[in-house]
Amino acid sequence: MTSLALDSDLWCRRFHPSPMATRRLVCFPHAGGSASFYLPLSAALCGPVDLLAVQYPGRQDRRKEAGGQDLHRMADEVSEALRRRDDLPLTLFGHSMGALVAFEVARRIERAGGRIDHLFVSGRKGPSADRPEHSHPLDDEGIVAEAKAMGGTDARLLEDEELLGMVLPALRGDYQAVGAYRADRDAAVTCPVTALVGDQDSWTPVPEAGHWRDRTMGAFDLRVFPGGHFYLSSRANEVTGMLRDHLAGTLRT
Known part of the structure; x- marks a missing residue:
């Protein structure tokens, strides 16, 4: 059984220590x-x-903390934690809400003089300064229904009343944070960006995933995989292979 190694700070978890890592x-x-x-x-x-x-507040070992932080504030804290780890080339990967947080973290690190090797944004429309990031009702019933439809949360957690009571506060807080998020009109990164999306993702149509092109001054690539919003699960080998190629320095955009 794999042992879990907790990082010393609040925000990052390291499951497999890699003393010889180069990325x-x-x-x-x-x-x-x-x-x-x-x-x-x-x-x-x-x-x-x-x-x-990254471990957001309100879940697992951070369950006692209030979730639903402002995404900009969250990015402030994560970027500060990562700036203390500048010994290896840095790549960021975020899925859905995580794509927005990763984007804002990349902006902050670059603004502070750091370098991001690459930013991967998955299952999320390119951010807009004008429209809300989430327009669905935020009542608990609607949140649970959408989480079930997306497939990213274990259905057993959503169907068991006691377990649902444990996960719903974090889920609710995250939805509120995403709904309140707005990107600055001219917000962009300088690093290359690759957007990933499932071809059947009704929450992130392929053309809207392509809007990330406007959020980088570097190279841009759009990669479409068979599947829905959580194509990451069914296409894990392909995504892992793509990341392995990039981290080995062979990815071309």
Whole structure:
């Protein structure tokens, strides 16, 4: 059984210590998700890659904290934690809500003089300064129904009343945070950006995933996979292979 190594700070979890790592990959979960979502990816890439998974407040070992922070404030705190780890080339990967947080973290690190090797944004429309990021009702019934439809949260958690009571506060807080998020009109990164999306993702149509092109001054690539919003699960081998190629320095955009 894989042992869990907790990082010393509040925000990052390291599941597989890699003393010989030459690259660092920081992964940001979706709304309602936790750092452990990236445990399989960490296992697949361990050795040459130091994978850190971001742990948002309000879940797992941070369950006693209030969730639903402002995404900009969250990015402030995560970027500060990552600036203390500048010993390896840094790549960011965020899925759904995590794509927005990763984007804002990348902006802050670059603004402070740091370098992001690459930013991967998955399952999320390119951010807008004008429209809300989430227009669906935020009542608990609607949130649970959408979480079930998206498939990113274990259905057993959503169907068991006691377990639902444990996960719903974090899920609700994340939805509120995403709904309140607005990107600055001219917000952009200088690093290359790759947007990933499932071809059947009704929450992120492929053309809208392409809007990330407007949010980078570097190279842009759009990669479409078979599947819905959580194509990451069904296409895990392909996504892992793509990341492995990038982290080995062979990805071309």
